[in-house]
Amino acid sequence: MSLKFHWFLPTNGGDGRHVVGGGHGVSAGGSGRPADVAYLTQVARAAEDNGFEAALTPTGAWCEDAWLSTAMLSQTTDRLKFLVAFRPGVISPFLAAQMAGTFQNMSGGRLLLNVVTGGESHEQRMYGDFLDKDARYRRCDEFLEIVRRLWAGETVDFRGDHLSVEAATLSQIPDPIPEVYFGGSSPAAGIVAAKHADVYLTWGEPPEAVAAKIAWIRELAAVQGRTIRFGIRMHTITRDTAEEAWAEADRLLAGILPETIAKVQAGLRLSESEGQRRMLNLHGGKTSDLEIYPNVWAGVGLVRGGAGTALVGSHEQVADRIxxxxxxxxxxxxxxxxxHLEGAYWFGEGVLPILAERGLWKDERPRRRSSPTVPFAAVGRAVR
Structure with a gap:
């Protein structure tokens, strides 16, 4: 088995040498590096050069638009795929299918899709979406059925409780069909994932909790006659030694003010997301006992919504947890x-070679032609 590794594009307020917060209804806070094309290109190229397959771009009112951002970055990179997060409640299924076809065909097949139903009603209302959470998942089910049928080349007539199309025929069928990534910890999310997801994504929790989620989704998918792959979303703090890695975690934690933690946690507790509730329960808003499992640290979730855990340790230890x-x-x-820029190199140069040695990852990067540092070295060897 060769594992796949993807990176993240920090369009959620930018990047920096501290934890940039935001998500699930809370503001992103400050950052030292802007989320502009120039910097994001550096991050994307670092991911590409270090062997990552794709880069996730988030979605929501707290970040730059994922479709536009990645379309721009597809022109400044060569091979990297883009895992574009989008919300089905703010775009029609036909337009989404058409956009995916355009992106896929014009980028050379570099699109993956992360369907995010939306866990915050107050944020959804900013987009003009006034459905409650369970209704959003039922609409998402209809949305993905229409999109899948359009991608299959069907002429679609569909009338559902939330969405309808008539004689819909897609000319820009994506080649290949982009894989659908889907997450969610509520019962409603599990049903949709089982029917439509190619890859089910979970946020990082201790292995026992992750195993339970996998078993849950596998069982639901089996009822649908389907099999699903599984992925996990986490941060990383990996260094040459464990002491260096934990020192960096301590530095990040020291840069978070107590009043900031209190404010962010109060906002995140209003979230309707079951996954966010599970993230909050890992640390309870406290800065003590943040290592919730060996080399799994919950400190990021103190100020950041969504994925709140990091793999922390030496390169060998992080490889062990993976x-x-x-x-x-x-x-x-x-x-x-x-x-994110430096982090791609820490992981790519430190952890991926270990995983390759263990047979868990295969480097798919095209081999680069190497030339001798001294241009006349080959001649010198020839005359000896």
Whole structure:
């Protein structure tokens, strides 16, 4: 088995040498590096050069638009795929299918899709979406059925409780069909994932909790006659030694003011997301006992909504934890670090070679032609 590794594009307020917060209804806060094309290109190229397959771009009122951002970055990179997060409640299924076809065909097949139903009603209302959470999942089910049928080349007539199309025929069928990534911890989310997801994504929790989620989704998918792959979304703090890694975690924690934690936690407790509730329960808003499992640190979730845990340790230790999650059935890892640019190199140069040695990852990067540092070295060897 060759695991897949993806990186993250910090369009959620930018990047920096501290934890940039935001998400699920809370503001992003300050950052040292802007989320502009120039910097995001550096991050995307670092991911590409270090062997990552794709980069996730988030969605919501707290970040730049994922479709536009990645379309621009597809022109400043060569091979990297883009895991574009989008919300089905703010775009029609036909337009989404058409946009995916355009992106896929014009980028050379570099699109993956992360369907985010939306966990915050107050944020959804900013977009003009006034459905409650369970209704949003029922609409998402209809949305993905229409999109899948359009991608299959059908002429679609569909009338549902929330969405309807008539004689819909898609000319820009994507080639290949982009895989659908889907997350969610509520019962309603599980049903939709089982019917439509190619990859089910979970936020990082201790292995026992992740194993339970995998078993839950597998059972639901089996009822639908389907099999699903599994991925996990986490941050990373990996260094040459464990002491260096934990020192960096301590530095990040020291840069978070107590009043900031209190404010962010109060906002996140208003979230309707079951996954966010599970993230909050890992640390309870406290800065003590943040290592919730060996090399799994919940400190990021103190000020950041969504994925709130990090793999922390030496490169060998981080590789060990990845192998442990892989043994549960996790095949794809969506990772990040602060800053994202340097973090791609820490992980790519430190952890991926270890995983390759263990047979858990295969480097798919095209081989680069090397030339001798001294241009006349070959001549010198020839005349000896």
């Amino acid at each position: 192998a442990e999650y892989a043994a549960l059935g996790i095949e794809e890892f969506v990772l990040s670090a602060y800053p």
